Amino acid sequence: MQDLVDGVKRFQRDAFPERSALFRRLAAGQNPQALFIACSDSRVVPELITQCEPGELFVVRNAGNIVPPYGPEPGGVSASIEYAVVALGVSDVVICGHSDCGAMKAIATDADLTAMPAVRRWLRYADTAKAINSAHAHTSECAAIHAMVHDNVVAQLVNIRTHPCVALALEQGRLSLHGWVYDIESGVVEAYDGQSRRFVSLSDQPSACATE
């Protein structure tokens, strides 16, 4: 914990003064360009990966970068999506999975989650991806997990479209969806291309988009 307290001191002494004008401007309100939905994994840092400053990304993070489909009892993820799309008017949503994801590993390997009933129930929102993943032959467990990470991003891109505010914004052409997979070791980001329905290198195809 001392590391965190020391970090706050360093932030106030070094980082804050460098951005004081930015923080003064942000104190009155935010106007982020994108909603970024990522895993809670400590190795995935949306602002670092995208080199965004405070105020630029509206972030939702949870185990497995999951978006529950819209329903009669919407939860926290639904509320955050609605706020980002309706109140903040973001133009883009990125759903970002990552390599070595513990949640996707648990699903792909049928891990025993008896001791973590909340995790077990939460990961049911990836059942669609699991069904698709299980139907494919994988050369190794590692390959199955790798595919599961990608299958899950595609499934969550489908889930987010069930949210009325997202469906409406897409229909009105004021929102684009993006599905990314971030590789921790190499820093490479793959993006889902909605036209070819394949993941491509974001560096090679920077305009790759999940929505056509």
Ligand SMILES: [Zn+2]
């Ligand atoms: Zn993860």
